[in-house]
Amino acid sequence: MKFTLSWLKDHLETEASLDEIAAALSMIGLEVEEIEDRAAALAPFKSAHVIEAKQHPNADRLRVCRVQTEDGEVQVVCGAPNARTGMVGVFAPSGSYVPGTDMVLKPGNIRGEDSNGMLVSEREMGISDEHDGIIELPQGTAIGVPYAELAGLNDPVIDIAITPNRGDCLGVRGVARDLAAAGLGKLKPLAFPSTKGDFESPIKWRRDLPADQQDLCPYVAGRYFRGVKNGPSPRWLQDRLRAIGLRPISALVDITNYVTYDLNRPLHVFDAQKVKGDVTMRLAREGEEILALDGDTYKFDNEMVIIADENGPEGIGGVMGGELSGCSEETTEVFLEVALFDPARVAITGRKLGILSDARYRFERGLDPDSALWGVEVASKLILELCGGEASETVSAGEHPAVKRKLSLRKGRVQTLGGIEIPFDEQVRILKDLEFEVTETAEGLDAVVPLWRNDVECEACLVEEIMRIHGFDNIPVVPLDRDRVLPQGVLTLSQKRRSFVRNALAWRGLEECVTFSFISRKQAGLFGGAKEELTLVNPISSDLDVMRPSALPTLVASAARNSDRGFPDNALFEIGPQYHDDSPTGQMLVAAGLRSGAPKGRHWEAKGRLLDAFDAKGDAMAALEVIGAPVANLQVSADAPSWYHPGRSGAFRLGPKVMGYFGELHPRVLNAMDLKGPAVAFEVFIDAVPQPKAKASGKIKPALELSIYQPVERDFAFVVAADTPAEKLLRAAKGADKQLITDVELFDVYSGKGIEEGKKSLAISVTLQPTQKTMTDEEIDAVAAKVVAQVAKATGGTLRG
Incomplete structure (x- = not known):
């Protein structure tokens, strides 16, 4: 979730610095991922006066410009068609990093003329795609003024991580509300002035959903606008959208994007002249498809909610609108959609179609049901202010599902659940600042949960809210008790x-x-x-x-x-x-x-x-x-x-x-x-692997006893069938005398000259470890005979001659 500092201050009256705001955001659970200070990145780009721009003697499309900068006069070779004598442009000196072209400027010589620095376009500065010419500033602009200040780009962009339960903070106002509750200022009042309709809407909203699935779209509202002019949106609106990574398109589309990020209220506008008949919320029919605003065609199944007219599908409910009824520069009549959709069905539809839009991201986390009411008024105000025209009466379908939950919080529960003592008055203050409706009782308090907080479900949730706003950094650090030994059987x-x-x-x-x-x-x-x-x-x-x-x-x-x-x-x-x-x-x-x-x-010494x-x-x-x-x-x-x-x-x-x-x-x-x-x-x-047998209670494992006598090794070579596994022979040899034979190893495998065809020779080393006395030759020979006999019995092998 991105927003600028000035955008936040539209909702939050505060004197806190950027660093204080960033620290508070992280401490209340809205982790700051990045703060982008565009003014710092654009610091080298400043206003400059072009004293003279003359034709390059050796290039038809280049001009040699004498430029007056704050540090004196420099010569710049420029290829922009609008470079001319007397203009005020934006100059970047040698050594500056140009973000749009990912290069560092160096002094150069272009076709025999020295060039030091650059007169830049918006694309070269990385602030837009405009590159038809260099930036022209108003006449009379002082020399050496940072362009970021002139263009209103000295507004830091804050990027925060939003956990899935905090859909309310997918709007700037939700973030401002949390900061106000945390003591960083005062939440400004938000008025939703009612717009009186001047005529009856020629398009009506309809709902055609199964009786047992009315909650897929419980309510939708909107109104008709005529006589609008859909030109470019104002510079302030374009700047804010660009700051958060959105491309300005037109006033009508920019309004819907702005309200989505400002108030967490997705909107959609149809070109009313492209709509045939009334607009209906219904389930799609198997095989229906739509060309969406992203340019891709999507096929529906019969579990997806769509917005349709007599032409067919015009939008995907809660996910994306259709291209055919989208607004363009020629749009003069508009029909507004402000709807509520089932979060689970929006998520399922989006996953099936592979669409992750801003609208889906918000709908599947749950919206304020009241936003379907005030969203119409907010959109109406902006459309009439920026595009002109007149609005119809509001039209709607369905029933508004605003049902508030009431929870109780007992005194002392914050301390018992959270491990920190917070004065009761402070608990009440925090919940009220978060816009809970609080009533104190003998046992504690009752709190009516705001409609936009569908994640607050029980008493523990209230405790979490109080602790979060109080500050996670204020929770005392309690070391674990390390004075006792962990009991046996802790690990399985x-x-x-x-x-x-x-x-x-x-x-x-x-x-x-x-x-x-x-x-x-x-x-x-x-x-x-x-x-x-x-x-x-x-x-x-x-x-x-x-x-x-x-x-x-x-x-x-x-x-x-x-x-x-x-x-x-x-x-x-x-x-x-x-x-x-x-x-x-x-x-x-x-x-x-x-x-x-x-x-x-x-390694040179080791053979690979x-x-x-x-x-x-x-x-x-x-x-x-x-x-x-x-x-x-x-x-x-x-x-x-x-x-x-x-x-x-x-x-x-x-x-x-x-x-x-x-x-x-x-x-x-x-x-x-x-x-x-x-x-x-x-x-x-x-x-x-089998579990070890349980040891008898009180039985002590005997101490390891090492023999003081020298081990004896004897080598044997057996001729066995070629398909006999060596492992079978080793096992047989080791089992010949389990008391004396402690190890058997294979050290050679041979077949060829001197060995009968279909046979192989396996040479093994047998280790005998006496424990009572030194072995005599006769005793060793007796064990060797056992080895030969056991191998012969198990494998049919014979001693190699």
């Missing part, structure tokens, strides 16, 4: 596991991402597809319309964006939900990770390699281990989902239950998501 097992996994993956060099839990249907199709029940009815964006069936798509998209921006080496992880269905158990907590690019940075499935497997096993998964007992199967590369991926299983997946991502997925491969990923299903 799931919360602990999240923390453990987060730390483990961070230590492995991965960076955490936080992404949306919804993705596009196209991305979902690459990762198993999305069921119909996971499709969002009201997505925040058309490309975020389904709940993600896997946590990997958003990580792949993040890596692709990083790669596009020159960061191809990615190591990312996320801990969050993914969705199988819409049942209570359909959401699963997953730790997902992705690596792409090079495993490590390039590509990422492979074992990088992802290591990450996944680290995550599983820290959350208590029985890593040693997990089986690895080669049945990872279709988004993994077949033969280069796997699944962790504990019996029939899947603990997670790992491996290279399928090239089809990488190509579809524009990520250069290879890329490896993993998914660990945190909730699938």
Whole structure:
């Protein structure tokens, strides 16, 4: 929401400085996002006198001007057709920044003539699109006067953020009301003088809505104007609209925009001569369409409220008017619309059509119902003042739905709910200044809520209003009690596991991402597809319309964006939900990770390699281990989902239950998501890991005992079938003697000369750790025999000769 300081002072009588106003706005919940001081930006541009303008000797379309500035006489080469001797223009010296052309002026030589500085146009100053010539100031204008002062641009523009519940502050008067209540001045009275109609309106308002949907447009009013002249609006009005980023169009259109921002009352005006018959508020018929004021054509469904005449649709209720009945410079007869629309239906219509207009933004947050009454008078006053003509009697349809709410506030509730003691008289004063109708009672007070405050619904809302205006900075800072230890069981097992996994993956060099839990249907199709029940009815964006069936798509998209921006080496992880269905158990907590690019940075001493499935497997096993998964007992199967590369991926299983997946991502997925491969990923299903068994009450975990005896390593090479998983052999070897064998590692895989076709050699190192005494050769040989026997039984492998 933007407005200028002088515009605010139209409603607020105050001596407060700009800094004081900005500070107060933020403290009462209207956060200041930016203050634009246009006078500071235009400070170098000042009035100057053109002493002489003569033809450039070497260019037909250039003139050499001698310009008298406040700092003396300078020569400027100018190409404007209106540059002439004796005129008063606007001069920018060398070194000035010209916002309209985004350049810094430098002394130059143009076709053999020196040029120092510039005589500027409005477009070069960035204040309008006018560029037919340089700015001409009235004769007699003193030299050296800042142009911002001459043009009325020395008016700071304030931009504030409006929360969805404060639709009343989408008008300058609403902001002024809050500031007055906060003690920064006095709210000026606002009169709505009644305009007497001179004739009966030839166009009437009608409503044709189903009996059970009358609230879609409960009331509409307006009047007919004839003999108007729709020329340019006055300079003061154009300046205010330009200041907030709106382009002046014509007096009639500018009036509607001005009232929208000034009083939070959207209006619409029809060229009455283009309207056929009466104008009706009704539901659209399936397939009807309209060419809107933004130049686009929109098709309606039968749930949208439209404004129509005998020609068909002329406007979209609460959203935008139609082009065919829009006002132009030739308009001499006008029909005014001041309506009330259902906020929810306006929002739905706007979303369906993809239109975000100033009108929709305000209607969907709720308007003051009384504005449908006084809005007619405000618009009438401005139209008659700026465009002339005469007005008809007011015409309307429907019933005005002004129903006020009455709330009670008990004494002491501000302190108990807000933690701050505010004198009761001050509470009453604040609510009255916010234009609540307050009556004091024995228990506290009764307050009738203003019609424009549809967000105030209960006693707590009154407390919030009082505290907000009193100032959030006045709420005392109370430190948390840190003298006691947090009780056991504060964190759930799931919360602990999240923390453990987060730390483990961070230590492995991965960076955490936080992404949306919804993705596009196209991305979902690459990762198993999305069921119909996971499709969002009201997505925040058309490309975020389904709940993600896997946590990997958003990580792949993040890596692709990083790669596009020159960061191809990615190591990312996320801990969050993914969705199988819409049942209570359909959401699963997953730790997902992705690596792409090079495993490590390039270095002359290190030999480069590509990422492979074992990088992802290591990450996944680290995550599983820290959350208590029985890593040693997990089986690895080669049945990872279709988004993994077949033969280069796997699944962790504990019996029939899947603990997670790992491996290279399928090239089809990488190509579809524009990520250069290879890329490896993993998914660990945190909730699938069994919970640890409850410990017996009072049982103490035994102390760790380390052996004082030297471990013994023995190497074995087994010949097994080529399709035998190494993991199966390692598991068999380790299970040969669970007391003595503490570790088994694979250190070589070989096939070729000396190995029978269809076979391979797997070489393993077995570590024996005695705890009672040093082992004899016979004891070691006995364990070795067990290893050979166990491997043979499990895999059919034989010792390599």
